[in-house]
Amino acid sequence: MVSKLGGKAMNKRGFNEGTVLKRDIIHKDGKITQKWEARIQIGRKENGKPLIKSFSSTKSKQDVIDKLNEFKKEDIDLILRTDRVVYKEYLNTWYEHYRKPLLKSSSADRVEFFIKMISNRIGHYTIQEINSRIVQGLVNELKDEGYARETIKKSKGIIYSSLESAINKGYISRNPAKEIIIPTKFQFNQKKIEILSDNEIERFKVACSECHSNGKPKVLAGFAFIFMLNTGLRIGEMIALKWDKVDLKNKSIMVCRNAVRVRNKNSSIKTNWVIEVQESLKTQSSYRKIALNENAINALLTIKKHRYFGERSFVFPSTENTPVPKENFQRSLNSINERADISHKGTHGLRHTFAS
Numbered sequence: 538m539v540s541k542l543g544g545k546a547m548n549k550r551g552f553n554e555g556t557v558l559k560r561d562i563i564h565k566d567g568k569i570t571q572k573w574e575a576r577i578q579i580g581r582k583e584n585g586k587p588l589i590k591s592f593s594s595t596k597s598k599q600d601v602i603d604k605l606n607e608f609k610k611e612d613i614d615l616i617l618r619t620d621r622v623v624y625k626e627y628l629n630t631w632y633e634h635y636r637k638p639l640l641k642s643s644s645a646d647r648v649e650f651f652i653k654m655i656s657n658r659i660g661h662y663t664i665q666e667i668n669s670r671i672v673q674g675l676v677n678e679l680k681d682e683g684y685a686r687e688t689i690k691k692s693k694g695i696i697y698s699s700l701e702s703a704i705n706k707g708y709i710s711r712n713p714a715k716e717i718i719i720p721t722k723f724q725f726n727q728k729k730i731e732i733l734s735d736n737e738i739e740r741f742k743v744a745c746s747e748c749h750s751n752g753k754p755k756v757l758a759g760f761a762f763i764f765m766l767n768t769g770l771r772i773g774e775m776i777a778l779k780w781d782k783v784d785l786k787n788k789s790i791m792v793c794r795n796a797v798r799v800r801n802k803n804s805s806i807k808t809n810w811v812i813e814v815q816e817s818l819k820t821q822s823s824y825r826k827i828a829l830n831e832n833a834i835n836a837l838l839t840i841k842k843h844r845y846f847g848e849r850s851f852v853f854p855s856t857e858n859t860p861v862p863k864e865n866f867q868r869s870l871n872s873i874n875e876r877a878d879i880s881h882k883g884t885h886g887l888r889h890t891f892a893s
Contacts, residue, residue: 747876780849795818
């Protein structure tokens with residue numbers, strides 16, 4: 538009944554999700570229907586060519602994706618059943634099934650960045666070919682390219698953990714990442730801690746609190762910076778702060794939320810990144826009660842007077858009562874620094890100044 542497959546295939550590739558193709562099926566009677574097809578590489582043939590598993594559906598794209606995901610759940614080790622499996626394939630499978638389920642969205646984005654960086658450099662080797670010389674070469678290459686020491690340490694940690702899993706499964710007998718040497722912190726360019734001088738603090742506060750003749754602040758975010766300067770909050774903690782954690786009567790706030798930028802995975806929202814407010818912090822010590830001085834209280838009262846959406850709303854929201862991206866705050870800070878004749882400093886400099 539079907540004469541041929543026609544139409545342009547649309548490649549929809551996600552991180553270790555295989556490939557989904559949309560095709561037009563042209564029938565003998567001229568009728569055209571659509572077919573979705575999913576493919577995933579599960580290893581390599583003896584001649585070195587990719588070994589592909591495919592699934593199809595005439596119902597919907599989601600239906601074929603469900604079939605693919607079900608297959609991966611039931612046979613997560615199938616991709617490893619060959620001596621010719623390359624490290625990139627192994628690394629992606631290990632991450633998807635053993636590491637990713639334990640991560641927050643923001644952490645997953647960072648780990649996926651590291652995995653792609655690793656895969657681009659040593660992913661073409663088979664897992665049995667990976668040795669200490671190759672991993673040490675990657676570490677040295679990243680340092681020469683100017684990556685931070687923490688980035689290199691995290692990359693090495695991912696390689697180490699993935700290869701430990703490979704040992705437990707019997708694919709290799711020893712972990713070559715154990716022998717790797719990370720350059721000392723003194724071999725990297727040290728960042729200078731940004732702190733405002735007393736004179737700069739005074740100019741900064743004046744620029745932050747400037748108002749129009751009608752009393753409306755020129756830059757409302759300026760009072761957010763005064764608040765940071767007097768509390769030592771991190772930018773993510775400030776963005777996520779809501780009025781339900783502000784106690785003006787007892788002059789204190791509770792820090793228990795954090796705002797992070799994560800990759801958008803909702804196709805209905807046309808943006809690459811979204812802000813996610815997490816109800817948990819990185820460490821137990823990050824949960825804390827902070828006493829407010831008069832400057833911090835006055836900054837809150839000014840914000841509340843000009844932009845307040847209720848007890849459960851954000852303290853420093855956008856005009857639509859949504860979290861303000863860090864980039865927007867940084868642009869406002871750049872403008873204020875310029876008016877105060879202060880050299881470029883990031884929001885973290887306010888936290889350092891508070892602690893000094």
